[in-house]
Amino acid sequence: MSQSYSTLSSSYQRYFGGGPKLSYSHRAFSGARPIMGGSRVFVSKNRMLGGGSSYHFSGSGGGGGGGGGGMGSGSYSYQRVSGLGSGAGAGAELDFALTDAVNTNFMETRKTEKAEMQDLNDRFASYIDKVRFLESQNKMLTAELDRVRGQGPSRLNEIVEAELRELRIKVETFGGDKTRLEIERDNLADDNERLRLRLDEETQRRIDAERALAAFRKDVDDATLARVDLERRIEALHEEIAFLKKLHEDVSFVLLIFDSAMIEQSKNKALTWRQALREVRTQFEGLATRNMQEAEEWYKMKFTDLSEAATKHSEALKQSRQEIMELRHQIQTSGLDAESLRGANEGLQKQLRDQEERQAAELAERDEMVAHLQAELSHLKDEMSRQLRHYQELLNVKLALDVEIATYRKLLEGEETRSVVCCALRVLCPSNR
Numbered sequence: 001m002s003q004s005y006s007t008l009s010s011s012y013q014r015y016f017g018g019g020p021k022l023s024y025s026h027r028a029f030s031g032a033r034p035i036m037g038g039s040r041v042f043v044s045k046n047r048m049l050g051g052g053s054s055y056h057f058s059g060s061g062g063g064g065g066g067g068g069g070g071m072g073s074g075s076y077s078y079q080r081v082s083g084l085g086s087g088a089g090a091g092a093e094l095d096f097a098l099t100d101a102v103n104t105n106f107m108e109t110r111k112t113e114k115a116e117m118q119d120l121n122d123r124f125a126s127y128i129d130k131v132r133f134l135e136s137q138n139k140m141l142t143a144e145l146d147r148v149r150g151q152g153p154s155r156l157n158e159i160v161e162a163e164l165r166e167l168r169i170k171v172e173t174f175g176g177d178k179t180r181l182e183i184e185r186d187n188l189a190d191d192n193e194r195l196r197l198r199l200d201e202e203t204q205r206r207i208d209a210e211r212a213l214a215a216f217r218k219d220v221d222d223a224t225l226a227r228v229d230l231e232r233r234i235e236a237l238h239e240e241i242a243f244l245k246k247l248h249e250d251v252s253f254v255l256l257i258f259d260s261a262m263i264e265q266s267k268n269k270a271l272t273w274r275q276a277l278r279e280v281r282t283q284f285e286g287l288a289t290r291n292m293q294e295a296e297e298w299y300k301m302k303f304t305d306l307s308e309a310a311t312k313h314s315e316a317l318k319q320s321r322q323e324i325m326e327l328r329h330q331i332q333t334s335g336l337d338a339e340s341l342r343g344a345n346e347g348l349q350k351q352l353r354d355q356e357e358r359q360a361a362e363l364a365e366r367d368e369m370v371a372h373l374q375a376e377l378s379h380l381k382d383e384m385s386r387q388l389r390h391y392q393e394l395l396n397v398k399l400a401l402d403v404e405i406a407t408y409r410k411l412l413e414g415e416e417t418r419s420v421v422c423c424a425l426r427v428l429c430p431s432n433r
Contacts, residue, residue: 117422124415131408138401145394160380167373174366181359185352192348199341202334209327209334216320216327223313223320230306237299244295248288255281 113422117419120415124412127408127411131405134401134405138398138405141394141398141401145391145398149391160377160384163373163377163380167370170366170369174362177362178359181355185355188348188352188355192345192352195341195345195348199338199345202338202341206331206334206338209331213324213327216324220317220320223317227310227313230309234303234306237302241295241299244291248292251284251288255284
């Protein structure tokens with residue numbers, strides 16, 4: 001505004017010397033529109049002493065266009081003082097001659113200024129169109145900014161929160177499954193350890209039974225050897241008894257033969273020989289009887305001892321056989337238990353391996369899902385940062401547009417002020433003529 005006023009003042013000083021003392025007062029301006037048709041200007045002229053004159057003009061304008069109101073009302077006044085000393089008539093003639101000489105240049109200047117004003121009006125119209133376009137763009141960007149600000153981040157936050165809630169639920173579920181699987185693994189390990197201890201006990205019992213069986217076999221062999229020895233001794237005693245019986249029969253037969261011979265040869269001998277023979281015979285019979293009794297008693301005693309020993313050994317053998325059968329049954333039972341325990345152990349180990357493999361697969365799947373969700377979360381964060389950058393760019397564009405609109409508004413106010421001054425000069429120039 002000050003630049004336009006200084007340009008007008010210097011132009012007037014170039015053609016009128018000292019120039020008029022121009023002062024104006026601007027009551028009210030509003031909007032960003034130039035002075036349109038329908039304005040009125042009132043001018044009054046007063047003569048002053050010494051050849052000077054003073055002008056006062058006032059004007060009132062109509063309403064503005066679409067962007068705001070036009071110029072409301074304003075009053076302007078200026079005073080021109082002549083620089084002549086004395087001789088009012090001659091000074092007046094000189095003043096009018098100079099004015100007529102300068103009017104041609106002033107009209108050319110007015111034409112140039114008119115062309116400039118038309119150019120400025122065209123530029124101003126283009127500025128108005130550009131401002132309207134920028135305002136529409138600003139409204140669109142503001143609406144988009146509000147939409148992005150109201151919907152974009154909140155929706156992304158809701159999506160991220162939902163994903164995080166699902167991830168937390170899955171992590172809690174996986175944690176519960178992991179705890180349950182660890183408890184099952186510990187239980188299977190305890191069962192496996194208990195079955196291993198039982199298998200070791202059964203194996204030790206089997207080893208002890210095999211050792212006892214070996215000892216019983218040795219006892220059975222010893223009992224068998226003792227029985228064979230006793231049978232052999234019984235056979236020897238039977239042979240000895242048979243030999244003694246045969247010896248007794250032979251002795252008896254010899255004595256009978258001797259008695260017969262003695263009777264046949266010594267029928268005539270004395271009775272003493274018969275008595276002696278009878279005594280010898282009695283002695284031999286007593287000796288044989290005593291030997292027979294002793295042999296029979298010894299045989300009975302030995303037979304009783306051997307029978308008792310055989311009975312004892314038979315009972316021990318029977319008991320050993322029964323114990324052997326029981327041990328064999330226990331060994332078979334232990335073997336079956338060991339086989340069943342071994343099968344159960346293998347089944348538990350296989351189940352444990354399957355459980356570990358399934359748990360490892362679930363952990364791998366969970367890690368893959370967590371990695372996928374983390375990648376998706378990172379993508380959402382990148383998208384959010386991109387939206388924020390876009391929002392910042394839109395905000396910067398909005399600020400730049402606001403600054404540009406403010407600049408255009410200032411330019412429009414300056415053009416409006418310059419148009420008012422030019423209008424005032426147009427009113428003043430015909431009066432100077």
